[in-house]
Amino acid sequence: SPSRSSVIIVGAGVSGLSAAKVLIENGVEDVVILEASDRIGGRILKQDFGGVSVELGANWITGVGGKESNPIWELAQKWNLRTFFSDYSNAHFNIYDQSGKIFPSGVAADAFKKAVESATQKLKKLEADSCYGIDTKAAKPSSTPKTPLELAIDFMLHDFEMPGGDPISTFLDFGEREFLVADERGYDHLLYKMVEEFLFTSEGKLLDNRLKFNKVVRELQHSSNSVTVMTEDGCVFEANYVILSVSIGVLQSDLIAFNPPLPRWKTEAIQKCDVVVYTKIFLKFPSKFWPCGPGKEFFVYAHERRGYYTFWQHLENQYPGSNILVVTLTNEESKRVEAQLDEETLKEAMGALKDMFGHNIPEATDIFVPRWWNNRFQRGTYSNFPHDQVVRDIKARLGCIFFSGEHTSERYSGYVHGGYLAGIETGKALLEEIEKEKERSIESENQT
Ligand code: FAD
16 A cells, blocks of 8 residues: 655755755654655765766855855855865966967957956846846847857856856855865765754664655656655655655656646746756876966866867866866757767867877876766756746646755756755745645634
């Protein structure tokens, strides 16, 4: 017979877990968390690579030093996470052309200034034109970048989301500083510390039987006051409410069938949400051949194809002697490399490096290419600043189904703190609903 609980939470990423925390700490203890994979964290995921721990998913605590305090930064302070300030201010002075020459600082600074001004102008125009708030996604520069230098800077500002590019509420509220997490325990250490406070753990192991791994939700039957959830391995779970915290990419796919189907306004909003694919490729070398020291952490490859192995970072500040480089690809380039063999990707990346540093550089001895787009439990990396109304429709509760996840955060979608705050908000909304339901049943008892 199906197991019954008050609430089922689908997904054990930061949002599902922060929702669970709110519920359990406020007396709703019969919660079941169904997670498709065999671990918590979702898009927060570390991996051993080249002798150190690297982050395949979220890596930065974005938004520090502003008028409000970023809750993820607070958790990082509380648990002593090892973090490093990312100083992007010099990145545009390290832009290489295909013959290995660095663009003169004056030329690069002018191009950078022009791109920032163009984004700001476009934004002002949007603000003036729109009575519905700003669609930041449309705030792309008004003059189209054409040269390799312009394309590289455009990529830095808009795909790498460097401060100064888009008017991101995270920067406005929490500040423009970003800190890279480089901790052998992983970014997910914060989550393990968080769940220790409300789930049963022993010697660092998660043993609470309310948290169930390898449960891939495939069908959700719902009525106004109950929900039945079916998993791929044939299990059935029933509850009064469900919190769905799977990614927007998963909602866009057909992994979960809804019975009855979701209404049209809901599916339309879900499909309207643009999803970014953001790929960090890790390369390990026998020795270092790139410049290090102040102002050299980030360097850029200007190619005629936008986003072609553009943005590079070394990890010498975080892990001296690790000899690891990270290059960031996005969207179409991400999908392209996900579909090809890693050997091909290695060749392409080496080609870009040889253009910059010459043909005598050593070959990489290892490569890792995350595949977030082809992962059926993700289908992308994060929502791309959806319009406010789209977020509201995606988030809107539907009977006993509550929607959560980074893509339901009105101000901070796309970020760890967005997922965290969205989960808290969903947990609180559900608590309120449970309270109201209690009052309603007391009233009806009194009447009879
Ligand atoms: P998720 O973490 O995706 O959690 C959802 C969970 O649901 C997953 O564990 C998944 O396995 C599970 N699931 C999916 N389908 C099913 C199913 N059918 N049944 C059961 N379970 C299911 N944010 C930052 O703040 N800074 C960064 O630097 C940053 N960089 C990023 C880089 C990359 C490559 C990626 C991928 C993300 C990055 N982010 C960053 C975004 C951040 O990681 C996310 O916004 C946040 O972790 C999302 O949390 P979530 O709980 O909403 O979703």
